[in-house]
Amino acid sequence: MAQSPPQTNTGKAIPPADSYRLTLFDPDSGSWSELPPLPWMNRGLPCGYDDDKNALRSSLAYDVAKDEWLPLPDMSMERDECKVVFQHEKFHVIGGNRTETLAQFERSVEAFDVASW
Numbered sequence: 574m575a576q577s578p579p580q581t582n583t584g585k586a587i588p589p590a591d592s593y594r595l596t597l598f599d600p601d602s603g604s605w606s607e608l609p610p611l612p613w614m615n616r617g618l619p620c621g622y623d624d625d626k627n628a629l630r631s632s633l634a635y636d637v638a639k640d641e642w643l644p645l646p647d648m649s650m651e652r653d654e655c656k657v658v659f660q661h662e663k664f665h666v667i668g669g670n671r672t673e674t675l676a677q678f679e680r681s682v683e684a685f686d687v688a689s690w
Contacts, residue, residue: 597637608635611642620655620669628653628672634664646690649683662687 595608611633622628628651633642648666655669664685668678 595635597635609641620652620657620666622653622672626672627651628670645685650679650681652679654678 595611596605597608598605620629620632630647630649630651632645632648634645635641636643645664651671652666652669653672656667658665658667664687665682666685667682668680670676670678
């Protein structure tokens with residue numbers, strides 16, 4: 574079954590994912606809104622790569638109250654194609670691969686404590 578693309582609060586269709594724009598869903602109002610543009614593109618949040626295909630240690634977080642992107646502390650190692658879970662006030666980064674070991678996924682997890690940031 575075909576579905577209409579999600580709409581922003583202004584009624585505009587949310588752009589396709591390959592345009593590197595992100596949206597925020599507000600469960601209280603049931604509406605979507607477009608987030609401000611990323612200050613730099615890391616080809617994936619939180620894990621990604623640069624223009625030379627080097628995995629990154631850096632990442633960004635979106636502060637809803639301030640309506641802005643903020644840099645997170647660097648991860649302990651570079652990661653591309655990782656998974657992320659937010660649980661118990663911590664941002665858990667799971668797996669991913671490093672630049673020198675592409676296609677060999679790490680069996681490691683690191684957690685960022687939001688309260689200490």
